[in-house]
Amino acid sequence: MAEAQRSADAVARRGKGAVFAPLYKQIKQLLVEGLDQGEWKPGELIPSEFELAARFQVSQGTVRKAIDELAAEHLLVRRQGKGTFVATHHEPRAQFRFLRIVPDEGEVVPAQSRFLECRRQRAAADIARSLDLKTGDAVVFIRRLLLFDGTPIVLDDIWLPGAMFKGLTADRLAEYHGPLYGLFETEFGTRMIRADERLRAVAADATEAELLRLKPGAPLLLVERVSYTYGERPVEVRRGFCVTTGYHYRNTLT
Amino acid sequence: MAEAQRSADAVARRGKGAVFAPLYKQIKQLLVEGLDQGEWKPGELIPSEFELAARFQVSQGTVRKAIDELAAEHLLVRRQGKGTFVATHHEPRAQFRFLRIVPDEGEVVPAQSRFLECRRQRAAADIARSLDLKTGDAVVFIRRLLLFDGTPIVLDDIWLPGAMFKGLTADRLAEYHGPLYGLFETEFGTRMIRADERLRAVAADATEAELLRLKPGAPLLLVERVSYTYGERPVEVRRGFCVTTGYHYRNTLT
């Protein structure tokens, strides 16, 4: 593309007072839309950089920069010699990205899930607000225990938008093995890509104490999470009560 | 630089069985060494991309990629039209990078520090191990309260290598205003660039309860931090006891 053409494009890209976005950001946005709309599904190979460059009428380097950022955000995964793939919660590398509770010593080992409840209900005001729903809208409520080495360590209460998770039942959960986000991705086409968490220390109430085999009043780490899919759309609220004797929540500040 | 020369370099870069590193990674390493050795100090302007390219005998694009990564890691800060600067804990943008305790509602506001203790002591075994010291080596111990809006919210116990923080006294702390890491950077030439944290819920003991105006046994969020400077060298151990009523620890999973 000639330089004069480039300049014209750069100008054309801005509307009257509209926000300016570099070409590679626009390409990035187009790729996210493709992912969001399911053009390429988790685990699949996306077109090569040159193919995408031809499709979008830009140079390969511009596509590369867009993909670079998407790979940094874990939406895509590059594999040298093979191509670029849509990230999935099923691959081992992504397995522990959202699991921050680990044993003080020893290996990070997959946890076992025990589902206690799974039913449809109407969203309370706070849950509805977090999920961008209206109070009283249908939600799926899940309660489960995470066991490490046979010991219950985390009690999770989870709320999901009912419209998005039709057909999610206790049986479906019980027969599934692997990370919950893998199930959501494969069975319901909803991929979690980001989450905000708020952590607190609280005293265990009677229910939590019984399920986690503690005395009421024992300190628990409460992790309140809101997870987002493509386009910053909230799709999960989770409250995890964690036993932190022998286990901790790990974090790296960068 | 001619392509044949390039190839020769690429081969020359590998020793016998030595690890391969792309040129830009090597440039990045050289820049980190310059930062570590104080060639450019926090807040200062580093040479332009073209100057660095000339110095290291590579193209500007290669220097750019090295700087890109260092900027992503918050070691450098780019400012369009002005140049690239060494990151500092004094600038507002970096102010809250290591402060994760925030009020549930309202603005993130700077906390007030009240120093309770500052003395030299011999390192206990666990502290020594975390700081890469020997048990019994000199360390500086600091105890302080962080107050938000006049209320004590965090009790921090901090250990620093004695050799690195000669001359750090209670008076020095008391007369200083601003983030602790700013003081460390300016007065002791030690810049914190990364930290690992382990979070737990614990019950307040008598001392913690008194200082934080709680009842003994009240749940507290315990944040154990090890901070690192250039080259992954640990330089601080911190144990923060946090009141999480009205405040929480915020985190984003990406």
Place this chain on the structure above:
DNA sequence: AAGTGGTCTAGACCACGTT
């Protein structure tokens, strides 16, 4: 006007994986 980082392009070659 001059200097800096920011974007975009085009083309070369290297490293890796598959055919």
Place this chain on the structure above:
DNA sequence: ACGTGGTCTAGACCACTTT
């Protein structure tokens, strides 16, 4: 041998800041 991503270069122009 071929196709993919990964690195490196060179040069153009844009956007921002200071002189």
